[in-house]
Amino acid sequence: MQYFPMFFDISDKPCLVVGGGDVAARKVALLLRAAARVTVVSPDLGESLTARYANLEISHLSREFDEGDLDNCTLVIAATDDEAVNRRISELCKARNLPVNVVDQPALCSFIVPSMIDRSPVQVAVSTGGAAPVLARLLRARLETMIPAAYGRLAELMDEFRDLVKARITDPEQRRHFWENVAQGSIAEMVFAGKEAAARAAMHKVLDEAAVSDRPRGEVYLVGAGPGDPDLLTFRALRLLQQADVIVYDRLVSEEILDMARRDADLVYVGKTRDQHTLPQEDINLLLARIAKKGKRVLRLKGGDPFIFGRGGEEIETLMQEGVNFQIVPGITAAAGAASYAGIPLTHRDHAQSVVFVTGHLKDGSMNLNWKALAQPHQTIVVYMGLLGVKELCGKLVEHGLPADTPMALVQKATTRQQKVVIGTLGSMPSIIETTEIKPPTLIIVGDVVSLHKKLSWFGGAKGMGDT
Ligand code: SAH
Numbered sequence: 001m002q003y004f005p006m007f008f009d010i011s012d013k014p015c016l017v018v019g020g021g022d023v024a025a026r027k028v029a030l031l032l033r034a035a036a037r038v039t040v041v042s043p044d045l046g047e048s049l050t051a052r053y054a055n056l057e058i059s060h061l062s063r064e065f066d067e068g069d070l071d072n073c074t075l076v077i078a079a080t081d082d083e084a085v086n087r088r089i090s091e092l093c094k095a096r097n098l099p100v101n102v103v104d105q106p107a108l109c110s111f112i113v114p115s116m117i118d119r120s121p122v123q124v125a126v127s128t129g130g131a132a133p134v135l136a137r138l139l140r141a142r143l144e145t146m147i148p149a150a151y152g153r154l155a156e157l158m159d160e161f162r163d164l165v166k167a168r169i170t171d172p173e174q175r176r177h178f179w180e181n182v183a184q185g186s187i188a189e190m191v192f193a194g195k196e197a198a199a200r201a202a203m204h205k206v207l208d209e210a211a212v213s214d215r216p217r218g219e220v221y222l223v224g225a226g227p228g229d230p231d232l233l234t235f236r237a238l239r240l241l242q243q244a245d246v247i248v249y250d251r252l253v254s255e256e257i258l259d260m261a262r263r264d265a266d267l268v269y270v271g272k273t274r275d276q277h278t279l280p281q282e283d284i285n286l287l288l289a290r291i292a293k294k295g296k297r298v299l300r301l302k303g304g305d306p307f308i309f310g311r312g313g314e315e316i317e318t319l320m321q322e323g324v325n326f327q328i329v330p331g332i333t334a335a336a337g338a339a340s341y342a343g344i345p346l347t348h349r350d351h352a353q354s355v356v357f358v359t360g361h362l363k364d365g366s367m368n369l370n371w372k373a374l375a376q377p378h379q380t381i382v383v384y385m386g387l388l389g390v391k392e393l394c395g396k397l398v399e400h401g402l403p404a405d406t407p408m409a410l411v412q413k414a415t416t417r418q419q420k421v422v423i424g425t426l427g428s429m430p431s432i433i434e435t436t437e438i439k440p441p442t443l444i445i446v447g448d449v450v451s452l453h454k455k456l457s458w459f460g461g462a463k464g465m466g467d468t
Contacts (some may be wrong), residue, residue, distance in 0.1 A: 002129040003112060008099075011035040014072055018065045018089055019079035020045040023103050025052075027077045030113070031056060040067050067092055078102045106130035115140040119152040121159075139209055140145075147194045147314060157191055158182065161203055168207050178206075184243070186219045186325050192236070195325040218292035220319055222312050224305040224331015225249075229341075229415040230256045232332050240329065244299035246291050248284070252303025254416065255279045257292050261299075285318035292324045303441070305333040309384045333357075335382040338414035338443045342421045343456030351448040352380040360386020360393060360444065367392055375400035380447035387442045390433055394426045397446065402426060407450035415459075423453060443448045 015031050017024050020042030028049060033039050033114065039059040040049055053060045061069065065085060070076065076098055078089040090108035093100035102108035106129075114125035115136040124143055126136045148154075169175045182188060182203070190199035221240045226232035233241075241247070241261045247256065251271035256265065270279040270287070278286070291298045306312030306328060319326045335357055339346045346355040356374065360367055360383040367389050374381050375397050385392055387410070398404050404427035412420040424432045426446065 003127065005114075005125065005127070007123065008075070010074055012037060012279065013074035014039065016041065016069055016076045017079060017445065018042065018069075018075045018077070018085070019081075020049050021081070022046055024066065024077070024079035025049050026060060027079055027101075027103065027113070028052065031075075031077075033118070036075075039069070041069050065089060070096060070098060073098060076100045078108075093411070107463075112356045117143050117147060119147060119149070122151050122155045146239065148236070148239065150192045150194070154188050154191045157187075157196070157199060157203070161207075164207065171430070189219065189221075189327060190325075191335075195327075218295045219297055219325040219327075220288050220292050220315075221297070221299045221327055221329060222306045222315060223299055223301050223304055223329040224310070224333075225253050225257050225301050226332040227304055227337030228254045228257075228274065228413060229246075229337070229414045230254070230260060232337060232415060233257065233260070234329060234331065236329050237331065237442060240299055241301075243297065245296040246298045247301055248288060248291075248298060249301040250303070253301050257301070265299075281314060282318075285315050288315060289319055289322040289324050292319070292326075293322070302331070303334070304337070305331045308333045308335075308357060311321075330347065334384060334414060334441065334443050338411040339382075339445065341415045341419060341459040342411045342445075342453055343458055344409060344445055344449055344453050345413075345456070346382065346445075346449060346450050348379050348452065351378065351452070353378050355380040355384045357383060359384050360389045362389050369396075371396045371400040375402045378448075380445065380449050383444035383446070385439070386444045387440050390444065391430045393446075394430050398426050402446075406446060407448060409445045409453060410438055410442050411445065411448045412440075414436050414441075414443060419459065421453065421457070423450065 010031065011034060013036055015036040015038050017028050017031070017038060017040045020040060024040065024042070025046060025048040026201060028038055028040065039061060041061045041063065043063060045053060045060060046295065049058065052058045070092060074091065076093050078086045078100065080086055086102045086105060090100055090102050094110060099111050100109065101111055101113055106112060112127060114127040115127070115133070117124040117140055124147070126139050126143070128136045165175060166176065169178055187202050189201050190196070190202060221244065223237045223240055225237065238260060243262060244265055246266045246268060247258070247261050248268045248270055250269070261267070270284050288298055288300055300315060302310045302312065304310060307330070312328065316326055316328065335346065345354065356379065358374065359370055383393060391455055394408070397406070404425060406426045408424055408426055408429050410422040410429070410433070412418070420438065422432060422436055422438055
């Protein structure tokens, strides 16, 4: 081990930073986060440090470094662009056994500053001993995605209950199990989802019941998987995918996303094709509750966002009735994904001040929509599940007052490599689709904003730009 890792308490301790530029400013920011008393020595201060000085966050000695500046210091950082000065500071500090860091010059340092992930009080530090700082930063970015933002709050909650748990559960082995269950189970998830009061109540409950069983309590995660590109998953969706015992999914969820699930998770397909309902919605609702009640963590994975034409509301209603704990993770809805990846902004100062999402699902062969409200100028209309009704949609919108030359786009399999964009108008689209192969899932966008596609299109599917 080249360096000995440690966490250093510098709260309210005098720390010296030599240099006033951007590099110095970054180090000052870190020292201030650890509540140090920072003095900066430099003839000039850059913009950021000038602001901190004006805010009384730091002291400033407006001159060159002087050996006396080291008196009473706890830690020194040299961040000047003068190599001789940096070297002199390093030597003086080493002679005094004063911890010193010279930015980007490991040979002159007695300590180095790692890449860090701050979920105070939880902190993770990564170092390559100065060999490849870029690797440390990449590794840090990976860890960032794995450690929930609220990890610090979980640590605080655990700290709060430490004495109580120690008093109630005297056997150390049993206590360790208890904490492991808390950190990986429903209580932790409550904290991550911002339900701290519920987490506290649940802690008291398990302690009161002394129900210190190894079996985790079942729960359901209703998760939006986004429109298809796995990179568009949220951090939380990815984390839950990697810890769920059972994953209940349907047709819209791509294989690449399922591949990210825990290897030994059970996958349950409840997909629907248009006419052939594999499992009625009520059965899915009950299925989720039933599996969770067996003590499993069930992840219900939905295309896009669970609350936009996703029947997420119905599923959680059943869970509520059945007393099953759950949380909902939003996803990028198809409209947002298709719009971005097709280069069609849904709103635009010159073209559209409002956007409406509607379902084009046919009931008894026709669309039951408020056509008058839809056929408005300066409005973008996004139609989900509308592919079969394109003709009716175009006809009705024109009938209710939209010009027949209003631009319109069909976006097939948005955000995936099979994305295909078909551009036309309300007048031309009905005949275009007769000769163009286009498959579900496809999203329809109607409005002047569609004309921007020509200029803003940037994403190419499998076959070049995929435009027709
Ligand atoms: N909850 C989902 C929508 C489910 S309804 C969401 O928020 O996106 C299903 C409809 O969504 C499909 O018929 C199609 O119109 C649209 N859709 C979903 N994913 C899509 C994709 N990748 N590309 C185009 N349309 C998509």
